[in-house]
Amino acid sequence: MFFIALLLNINATQTYLNESDQWQSNLTTVQFASLAFGDIDNDGDLDLALSGSGSNNVAKIYINNGSTLTENTTWQDNLTGVNYGSLAFGDIDNDGDLDLALSGCSNGGNGLSTACNDGGYRTFIYLNNGTSLVENSQWGSNLTKSWKGLLHLEI
16 A cells, blocks of 8 residues: 655745725724625725714715725715614615615614613615615615624625
8 A cells, every 4th residue: 555645835825914004094983883895886896884883873984996995975974873783785676786784773872781772773774876875764664673783685
């Protein structure tokens, strides 16, 4: 019985994620946060949705311009700020663009003991109209209200 040992010298370059001041310089600092990447403006690069608690509960959209992420008030104006939330992009209405599902606590303080103390947990569906995300109560009407959960939409 013969055993053949084959040794390969694979000289693969390993790459790692590195923190980038260039990409994160415009982002709002939040806690109890969630984020999701998706190409909401259909320009071929990934944009960012962010929610969490800073001085207030926030929900923000950052558009990728190829070298940084820039907050875009037009895309985010209709979003409800939440903490202890979750975000997910997917084409809910099958029109070829990414819509947004957002859940979380829309009231309460910055700590677990005061968050959602009066049942302010919510789940929202925002449809993409090409220039902004607009809440759609019809799509959201049958959803269970939640916070501290995980959303997942199939693209």
